[in-house]
Amino acid sequence: MVRLKRLEKEAARAKDQMQQQRLERERLKKDAELKLARIKQREKQAALKRQQQATQAAETQAKARVEQEHEHEKRLAMLRKQAEQRRITLGSDLTGGATIESAVAELKRIKKERDEIAEDFEAELGKQESDLTAFYDKKIARLADISPWDREFETKADYGARFREAEQKAAPTRREKEQKLAGIRQELTQTRDSQISPLNKQMKTLVNKRFTMPASEVSFKFTSYKIERQAMLGELTMAGRKTVFHCLIPKKKAREYKHNPDFLVPEVKMLATLNGARLYEIVFHGPGNGEEYIGKQGVDVSVDGRFIDNGNGTVSDTRTGLMWTSKDNGKGINWANARIYCNNYTGGGYRDWRLPTQDELAGIYDKQQKKKFKSQDFVTLTACCPWASETRGSEAAIFNFGAGRRGWGNQYHFASPRVLPVRVGK
Secondary structure, rough: HHHHHHHHHHHHHHHHHHHHHHHHHHHHHHHHHHHHHHHHHHHHHHHHHHHHHHHHHHHHHHHHHHHHHHHHHHHHHHHHHHHHHHHHHHOOOOOOOOOOHHHHHHHHHHHHHHHHHHHHHHHHHHHHHHHHHHHHHHHHHHHHOOOOOOOOOOOOHHHHHHHHHHHHHHHHHHHHHHHHHHHHHHHHHHHHHHHHHHHHHHHHHHHHHOOEHHHEEEEEEEEEEEEEOOOOEEEEOOOOOEEEEEOOOOHHHHHHHHHOHHOOOEEEEEEEEEOOOEEEEEEEEOOOOOOOOEEEOOEEOOOOOOOOOOOOOOEOOOOOOOOEEEEEEOOOOOHHHHHHHHHHOOOHHOOOOEEHHHHHHHOOOOHHHOOOOOOOOOOOOOOOOOOEEEOOOEEEEEEEOOOOOEEEOOOOOOOEEEEOOOOOOO
């Protein structure tokens, strides 16, 4: 009864906290909408002012152009008169041209709201950049506008000098354009970040929270014991869903607990992710004073306990926090296609796979087992040299597991390496 009351209080407290968070998000969203509206209004006024300035500048330019044309006509008339006089003189003719479930749902709602705010600001940034660019491009075009190269009466050097002079006149306006664009980007980015930062903090709080499942909803059984790893393998059942796990139990205790699992009381801790609820750990409380064993999701663990086979085509590295695929792509591939392969890979239900760095590949190399991972029971390489993410010019990095050294190859034409996707294992 005491535990039940405590759980009820915790549930009520969690519900109140989620209600407060929802109210806070609504306030933040309204604040973001208000600020965005103010920015839009200010930009509308600025756009109107720019339009007026552009119209005035275009009218001024057109008037100057008309005056210039009149001057050209007068000069041409004078030149024609002078030419006629010369023709007469010379006689010639001249021409010219809350719960884990509610926490998961809450996490997804927060992300949706955060993404909507970010998309609104991104759309506004695109519009403002487009409007400002169009305004300044017209202004620059007017300043840099010169007549084509008159090859008959103008040398290439003369035209080049005239072109450079026009570009020099337009240069200050080009710089002003870039400064204005940078200012818009900075303002909108900072405003956007200030609005989504509290939402990111809420997401982080939910992701870092651990939810303890009621013992009545949990059952487990041990399936086998790996004596060389001193790891007990088992199966956990919660709400009809089964999850495989491993637990490091010393061999002197293993036989007893394998045959009498009811001696251990499981405390199951879950965490919320955007992909749903996930097992964080199982704390098995033993009958001894302070006796505890930690269970983690996965069907097997390496001898040194570093690598965990998750049973879904992925392997977790507990030392680095990275998750690897259990095998490479199985055939030669160039670097560009290797990157595409990683971006499209969905192994284990995850979509954030990428190319590993050389350091990450070097970190799992074991010089005692050349051409093999330390966790070779879990990971298979079909060739020595998977691609890494670094590039230099036309080359891309590889790591040679046969020789234990870093290397480089032409990223476009070198097609024998493999690709072994990696992700941050959260």
